[in-house]
Amino acid sequence: MTAITTVVTIAEILKNSGFALEKMVATSTVGMKDETKGRMVQKAKIEIVMGKTENFDSLMTATEKH
Structure with missing residues (x-):
């Protein structure tokens, strides 16, 4: 796996989990x-x-409780 693949995968996980919005690529x-x-x-x-x-913040709080 290349570094670019890893970065894109992490960005997609954050977006799909509701933690982050993509602003620029x-x-x-x-x-x-x-x-x-x-x-x-x-x-x-x-x-x-x-x-x-x-x-x-609410997602992080819920994640930390588990």
Whole structure:
């Protein structure tokens, strides 16, 4: 599983559970040095900005009681 897959999965779980709202999703590529080959390679990057839902605090309280 890649890091991007993990981030997207966690964001979906938070949304589907009612804990968070998705505010923005941005994708891009960044140049990174490949340590084994010594050259620059392009890597995918994702940024997901989320915010709390109105009922976040009550959901957290209910979760902590279990």
